[in-house]
Amino acid sequence: MPLVNTKEMFKKAYEGGYAIGAFNVNNMEIIQGITEAGKELGAPMILQVSAGARKYANHTYLKKLVEAAVEETGLPIALHLDHGDSFELCKSCIDGGFTSVMIDGSHLDYEDNIALTKKVVEYAHARGVTVEGELGQLAGIEDDVNVSAEDASFTDPDQVQDFVTRTGVDSLAIAIGTSHGAYKFKPGQNPQLRFDILEEVSKRLPGFPIVLHGASSVVPEFVEMVNTYGGKMPDAIGIPEDMLRKAATMAVCKINIDSDLRLAMTGVVRKHLAENPDHFDPRQYLGDGRAAIKGMVEHKIKNVLGCNGKA
Ligand code: G3H
Ligand code: 13P
Ligand code: ZN
Numbered sequence: 001m002p003l004v005n006t007k008e009m010f011k012k013a014y015e016g017g018y019a020i021g022a023f024n025v026n027n028m029e030i031i032q033g034i035t036e037a038g039k040e041l042g043a044p045m046i047l048q049v050s051a052g053a054r055k056y057a058n059h060t061y062l063k064k065l066v067e068a069a070v071e072e073t074g075l076p077i078a079l080h081l082d083h084g085d086s087f088e089l090c091k092s093c094i095d096g097g098f099t100s101v102m103i104d105g106s107h108l109d110y111e112d113n114i115a116l117t118k119k120v121v122e123y124a125h126a127r128g129v130t131v132e133g134e135l136g137q138l139a140g141i142e143d144d145v146n147v148s149a150e151d152a153s154f155t156d157p158d159q160v161q162d163f164v165t166r167t168g169v170d171s172l173a174i175a176i177g178t179s180h181g182a183y184k185f186k187p188g189q190n191p192q193l194r195f196d197i198l199e200e201v202s203k204r205l206p207g208f209p210i211v212l213h214g215a216s217s218v219v220p221e222f223v224e225m226v227n228t229y230g231g232k233m234p235d236a237i238g239i240p241e242d243m244l245r246k247a248a249t250m251a252v253c254k255i256n257i258d259s260d261l262r263l264a265m266t267g268v269v270r271k272h273l274a275e276n277p278d279h280f281d282p283r284q285y286l287g288d289g290r291a292a293i294k295g296m297v298e299h300k301i302k303n304v305l306g307c308n309g310k311a
Pocket of ligand 3: 256
């Protein structure tokens, strides 16, 4: 099976009341860990590449590695551009074989966001590629851009129907209280998601797939592991998994997870090196890192996404 776009997987996810995991990939071990978990649990998957990941690992390497994962697993896998910030970047990924792109115009004025998103949709749809747009701004860090909690803004449900109709996007990322990175909430804060906004959005867009970015839970076990073995992560707090599970049963069809993978891999690699100071073969510690990614993705598929057996 070749790489697929997100059309069919989102339709099934919406109807089935589950979500697809969109996992960020940067190297071979991460791709292998994620897709080994998907294979074992029969889960459809989205592997997403940020501009930073593309710069780090190179477009061709990442694409070929993901194609290798498709061959090895036989799973429906979409290769997706995460947070595309220009038409040129989206075009380059579409021309280079990605099956899905995000054009993130959420920082632009409403009309400019529509114009840019529409331009990407026209180019993408003519080539069978699906497009994710974004309305509303998340707090947190992505590609070195830091949006403070004060500058973040929830999605306005009154805009979504107009945005989707005029742009033709296939899915929409919304801001309901998630945020990027490991420091989503301050100690003492009570993590909350605005389910009222999600409900209003889905009323206005019946059957339409919604996306949640910034959806890592910052699993405490791995923060503790990082800190036990020499790390210094102060008060890292994420989104409770039961809230994400609830969102997955609603209109949310794609849940983005990166920070939880980073934490799991880094925690386990730190532990490995601390416990084996004589090791210097990268396969030893990266092998452990890959296994940690696999374990984390299995956990997410079963406890958050509910997409096991849906491939
Ligand atoms: O939303 C951002 C993702 O976590 C990707 O992060 O831009 O550092 O690759 P990155
Ligand atoms: P996290 O930082 O919560 O993992 O979010 C990742 C993300 O939204 C990628 O686009
Ligand atoms: Zn994101």
